[in-house]
Amino acid sequence: MESSMKKNLQKIACKVRMGVIEGTYNAKSGHPGGSLSISELLTYLYFGKMRIDPENPENPDRDRFVLSKGHTAPALYAVLALKGYFPYEELKTLRHIGSDLQGHPSIHTKGVDMSSGSLGQGISAAAGMALAGKIDGKDYKVYTVLGDGEVEEGQVWEACMFASHYKLDNLVAIVDRNGLQIDGAITEVCSPEPITDKFRAFGWHVITADAHDFDSLEKAFDEADKITGKPVVIVQDSVKGRGVSYMENQVGWHGKAPNKDEYEQAMKELEEELRGLE
Amino acid sequence: MGDVIKKATRDSYGEALTELAKEYENLVVLDADLAAATKTAIFKKAYPDRFFDCGIAEENMMGVAAGLATCGKIPFASSFAMFSAGRAYEIVRNSIGYPHLNVKIGATHAGISVGEDGATHQCNEDIALMRTIPGMTIINPADDIEAKQAVRSAVEMEGPVYMRFGRLAVPVINDESYKFELGKGVVLREGSDVTIIATGLMVNEAVQAHDMLKNQGISARVVNIHTIKPIDRELICKCAEETGLIVTAEEHSVIGGLGSAVAEVVTESCPVRVVKIGVNDEYGYSGPALDLLKKFGLSAENIAEVTAKALAEK
Numbered sequence: 001m002e003s004s005m006k007k008n009l010q011k012i013a014c015k016v017r018m019g020v021i022e023g024t025y026n027a028k029s030g031h032p033g034g035s036l037s038i039s040e041l042l043t044y045l046y047f048g049k050m051r052i053d054p055e056n057p058e059n060p061d062r063d064r065f066v067l068s069k070g071h072t073a074p075a076l077y078a079v080l081a082l083k084g085y086f087p088y089e090e091l092k093t094l095r096h097i098g099s100d101l102q103g104h105p106s107i108h109t110k111g112v113d114m115s116s117g118s119l120g121q122g123i124s125a126a127a128g129m130a131l132a133g134k135i136d137g138k139d140y141k142v143y144t145v146l147g148d149g150e151v152e153e154g155q156v157w158e159a160c161m162f163a164s165h166y167k168l169d170n171l172v173a174i175v176d177r178n179g180l181q182i183d184g185a186i187t188e189v190c191s192p193e194p195i196t197d198k199f200r201a202f203g204w205h206v207i208t209a210d211a212h213d214f215d216s217l218e219k220a221f222d223e224a225d226k227i228t229g230k231p232v233v234i235v236q237d238s239v240k241g242r243g244v245s246y247m248e249n250q251v252g253w254h255g256k257a258p259n260k261d262e263y264e265q266a267m268k269e270l271e272e273e274l275r276g277l278e
Numbered sequence: 279m280g281d282v283i284k285k286a287t288r289d290s291y292g293e294a295l296t297e298l299a300k301e302y303e304n305l306v307v308l309d310a311d312l313a314a315a316t317k318t319a320i321f322k323k324a325y326p327d328r329f330f331d332c333g334i335a336e337e338n339m340m341g342v343a344a345g346l347a348t349c350g351k352i353p354f355a356s357s358f359a360m361f362s363a364g365r366a367y368e369i370v371r372n373s374i375g376y377p378h379l380n381v382k383i384g385a386t387h388a389g390i391s392v393g394e395d396g397a398t399h400q401c402n403e404d405i406a407l408m409r410t411i412p413g414m415t416i417i418n419p420a421d422d423i424e425a426k427q428a429v430r431s432a433v434e435m436e437g438p439v440y441m442r443f444g445r446l447a448v449p450v451i452n453d454e455s456y457k458f459e460l461g462k463g464v465v466l467r468e469g470s471d472v473t474i475i476a477t478g479l480m481v482n483e484a485v486q487a488h489d490m491l492k493n494q495g496i497s498a499r500v501v502n503i504h505t506i507k508p509i510d511r512e513l514i515c516k517c518a519e520e521t522g523l524i525v526t527a528e529e530h531s532v533i534g535g536l537g538s539a540v541a542e543v544v545t546e547s548c549p550v551r552v553v554k555i556g557v558n559d560e561y562g563y564s565g566p567a568l569d570l571l572k573k574f575g576l577s578a579e580n581i582a583e584v585t586a587k588a589l590a591e592k
Contacts, residue, residue, distance in 0.1 A: 126345060133349070135351070161333065
């Protein structure tokens with residue numbers, strides 16, 4: 001990837017993280033850990049990959065995005081705000097009464113293609129969107145992001161069987177493998193591993209990537225574009241809480257908001273990172 | 279009675295889909311390995327490119343239907359009531375109901391009249407489950423004519439619809455002149471002593487009960503409530519006020535179904551006694567459908583008996 005583009009994406013990813021902290025701090029709840037682990041991914045999709053236009057959010061030919069791991073909505077909202085779907089200031093209303101920014105994504109929010117958050121359901125809806133594209137002979141793509149804990153849901157594998165059977169090569173699922181879920185390490189709670197082998201067995205083309213390296217993400221999505229006749233999964237290895245030192249790899253930061261001191265420290269760290277990229 | 283035509287409403291469903299597909303190019307049908315039973319096989323034969331079997335995976339089917347609807351398709355997700363409303367409840371609630379998507383659920387094999395398959399497949403709880411989903415329209419047609427028009431009505435409206443069909447062939451009680459109106463109950467027999475409000479295959483039983491009661495000198499009004507949600511509050515209250523006693527009859531649990539819906543309206547707006555006939559908080563069991571209906575009191579004879587007793591207590 002060209003270095004100026006990479007730098008630009010890195011800056012946006014940093015701002016997405018600041019939006020995650022801003023949102024969860026003001027909400028006094030929410031899920032920062034898994035939001036921070038997908039910040040590069042959503043940045044890459046919305047600023048480097050997807051065919052979308054905030055001025056025309058309902059365009060039937062647009063690429064679709066479904067956040068199957070819907071609890072990481074703070075990252076989605078931050079990227080949508082930065083993309084211009086709604087003002088960045090709105091992130092402070094996350095989870096407040098009357099806000100468009102619900103705890104989990106709602107289709108009624110500008111830029112959100114599907115309500116999600118009850119785990120395992122987003123990937124089915126994404127498969128339906130991909131099937132509609134096939135029926136209509138359209139060339140849009142559908143992207144959906146799942147958690148590595150989320151793939152413990154049986155519905156995920158029903159969807160995998162379906163997408164493979166109907167050869168939905170316009171569907172790209174990304175599994176955010178940060179290794180942690182609410183009750184602990186995924187391998188200790190009720191291990192869904194080996195995740196890549198499972199997708200392969202279900203007839204998917206499997207790619208692995210480094211979640212925090214834009215070159216690696218670009219390479220993965222370029223490869224995904226070349227695959228025909230089967231759906232693609234990108235299993236990205238990530239660090240839960242990435243970018244905020246005290247949250248990194250800490251299971252306790254799955255669903256907890258920073259207090260004032262923690263908020264200030266996180267923002268200081270992210271501002272420093274951003275300055276370093278200027 | 280010899281020339282009564284009998285037909286299962288699941289057949290009406292399959293035929294109506296096939297008919298409507300000509301008019302609605304965006305209509306697609308999903309099934310979960312039950313096309314031969316839900317009768318979507320009729321559609322599949324006519325429109326193989328618009329039929330998608332999801333395999334035995336109802337949760338995913340409902341989610342796929344939701345995704346299709348976001349892209350302008352009108353998906354008819356089809357399976358047995360047990361798996362549509364029961365197994366896939368939370369997907370229907372969160373992926374279809376909450377985003378208020380234009381998905382139509384065709385649920386066949388509802389109620390005790392599934393017969394020999396027994397309790398695991400006899401869904402007496404689906405109306406109760408679906409009623410709790412905000413914005414869900416619920417239709418429980420009584421016969422072939424009504425079922426076909428109900429499917430048309432579902433495709434003509436925007437938003438999620440749950441349609442309830444039966445396995446058992448039941449008498450066709452409406453004629454071709456019948457006009458189905460979503461959300462509007464139908465007065466089938468006039469009466470002044472009591473109103474019997476029925477839905478689905480119990481509508482015909484209620485009409486038979488009317489005649490039995492007539493012989494005893496009882497004037498029973500019979501109302502068909504095919505749309506359980508939104509329910510015809512106006513007609514129900516009119517009946518409550520004019521007849522002072524209501525008996526409900528449904529092939530569903532007495533908890534949460536038509537009887538509950540009627541009682542909710544009546545207690546809120548026009549209080550009179552409501553006596554519920556349905557499956558009494560118990561599971562079904564295997565047996566021939568017609569015998570089971572009798573065993574569970576889902577018959578004209580029992581409606582007449584319960585009604586006469588309630589009237590005596592009035």
